[in-house]
Amino acid sequence: MSWFARHSAALEAGATLVTALVAVVALLGVKWQLDEADRLSALQSAREAYRGHLVLAVGAPDFAAPADGCAVLASAKGGAYRAFVDHLLYAAEQMLSVEAGWEPTFLAEIAGHQDYFCSVEGPVGDSDAVAAVISQFRSSGCPAKPTCQ
Secondary structure, three states: OOHHHHOHHHHHHHHHHHHHHHHHHHHHHHHHHHHHHHHHHHHHHHHHHHHHHHHHHHHOHHHHOOOOHHHHHHOOOHHHHHHHHHHHHHHHHHHHHHOOOOHHHHHHHHHOOHHHHOEOOOOOOOOHHHHHHHHHHHHHHOOOOOEOO
């Protein structure tokens, strides 16, 4: 009787174990690929949202850097200006949720809208990350007395 015939049960068990391990590794690889595809998709979507905001800023320079934010808010363009800032906050929410290091960029963007963010009716942010950036700006960039009263 040959060695293979005598140890066939052990060899079959070993081969089954190796096959199971390869299957588990393949499943983990598929999960990693799907997670990475989701991450890249979210990152691309966030970058597109920010690019969209930059296009809006170029197209509406009066909203991107208003000389008197309080006057713009009180004018007939106040709703459009609020929507412009909401789009900025949407882009911030998207970027901050997928990639670290964007806080300084959005703090600088918010600084251009100091009158609105420092007013009583200023936005608060829909996510924790955006609310934290707004809070950080308000603690260092807003006067003690609210603007746009």
